[in-house]
Amino acid sequence: MNQLPPVEVLFLWPLIVHLMLLFLIWFFYDLRKRGVEKKRVEGKIYRCSACNLVYVDNHDLPGTDCPRCGHYNEAVRR
Numbered sequence: 885m886n887q888l889p890p891v892e893v894l895f896l897w898p899l900i901v902h903l904m905l906l907f908l909i910w911f912f913y914d915l916r917k918r919g920v921e922k923k924r925v926e927g928k929i930y931r932c933s934a935c936n937l938v939y940v941d942n943h944d945l946p947g948t949d950c951p952r953c954g955h956y957n958e959a960v961r962r
């Protein structure tokens with residue numbers, strides 16, 4: 885005679901599979917978020933007051949020369 889599957893198979897397996905899926909998605913998005921945050925910390929943003937060029941310099945200086953016209957500019961933020 886055929887037996888019905890136990891309660892563990894009917895209830896626990898779908899639960900475990902869904903939890904694993906949820907953790908995988910969480911892990912994937914957390915890795916992506918870390919990559920974006922790492923990129924964002926690099927450098928300071930400058931806007932040239934002479935030619936309006938916006939550029940990023942990753943040296944920790946209060947100001948740099950514009951790569952296009954050579955005008956000295958101070959960091960916009962950070």
Ligand SMILES: [Zn+2]
Nearest residue numbers: 932935950953
């Ligand atoms: Zn410039």
